[in-house]
Amino acid sequence: MLLLVNIILAATLIWLACKYFDLKQSLSPSENRFANLINSVSSIIDVVEGYKKSHSKEVADIAIKIAEKTSMSIKQKKSLEIAAKLHDVGMLMVMNDVIKGRHKLKGEDLSLMRNHPLLAEHYLKQDAHISDEVPTIIRWHHERWDGFGYPDSLRGEQIPLASRILAIADAVSSMRSQRNYRKKNYKSDQDIINELKQQAGLQFDPFLIKIAVSILEQANIGAEEN
Ligand SMILES: [Fe+2]
Ligand SMILES: [Fe+2]
Secondary structure, three states, X not given: OHHHHHHHHXXXXXXXXXXXXXXXXXXXXXXXXXXXXHHHHHHHHHHHOOOOOOHHHHHHHHHHHHHHOOOOOHHHHHHHHHHHHOOOHHHHHOOHHHHOOOOOOOHHHHHHHHOHHHHHHHHHOOOOOOOOHHHHHHHOOOOOOOOOOOOOOOOHHXXXXXXXXXXXXXXXXXXXXXXXXXXXXXXXXXXXXXXXXXXEOOOEOHHHHHHHHHHHHHHHHHHHHO
């Protein structure tokens, strides 16, 4: 009898799960297509920038983990996720050898590269499917807490929370990858944690760095236990 009840229960759960996925597909096919398109564009950006792994998606994953520990709304987190996946879309309009750091950037090349947040903002604002928050978050993803970033040299909390989170997530994922323009290599998440702590209050928001460090430490503990 108990076995029969369990079988009926399991069959009901499977039926409900199937209905849920059917409903999800039928209710939002355009949303799914939009999400797929964002993922495809983010993969193209990664290839153009010379990343050997899925950098933009990793930035989005880290950014959302940090955002979960703040008071951001679901809508703001969704905008942050899209902004993270498209954060360097402006780089598609920058010359290939400039992007890949084949030579030290100076003069015109440097200003061209530093324009990529503005290029992204300009083009994304024209897309009716993308919320206005997304280009705004991207515009300020290279600002620094100490005011020495670009393009607007904003300082501290003048930089929107989502852009501050994106800056940290981008840095963590970038430090996990081999980059031509960087002399220093980070062999482990512990090296990255040390770097983040050094940059708290300089490049990054010190409060958000505490959150990011605790997330990375938890992930390290999880990896060691497995
Ligand atoms: Fe960027
Ligand atoms: Fe990036």
